[in-house]
Amino acid sequence: MSEHIATMALLAKDIAEFVPHRAPMILIDRVIKHQQDSLITQVEITEQSAYFNAAINGVPNYVGIEYMAQSIAALAGVEAHLRNDKIRVGFLLGTRKLLMHQPLYQLGHKYQISVARLYQEESGLAVFDCQILADATVIASANVNVFQPQDTQAYIQESSV
Helix, strand or coil: CHHHHHHHHHHHCCHHHCCCCCCCCCCCCEEEEEECCEEEEEEECCCCCCCCECCCCEEEHHHHHHHHHHHHHHHHHHHHHHCCCCCCCCEEEEEEEEEECCCEEECCCEEEEEEEEEEECCCCEEEEEEEEEECCEEEEEEEEEEECCCCHHHHHHHHCC
């Protein structure tokens, strides 16, 4: 019972507590479900959504990659929260097997973003299976490669040399 209560408390938290982004660049709205190595988030498309384009009455489909990346960040943030650790920055390295089955995310619709860790090295390199669903139908999918260094500042300084 206490695990269920802890899960409900986790889901009630503001998404900003789990991602290293700040408004207006937080693109996902909330955590729907967390399990070990996986997370489901949600985004509802409104006229205030980042990247909303009135000419197409929605958000272009390429923004879905960022929905996936932020959902991965949210999973890392939830895991850090559960360990009483700090939220760390990660880097999107690339995607494989990217499929987008529609040209946009439509105004007024809600989408669920599912991310599941396939592989992770001690170094912080990881691969995730990601899907974006509308009413249980997969409308976008990809394997997303990310890197989350232990010390972000040291990594950035080392990379700039």
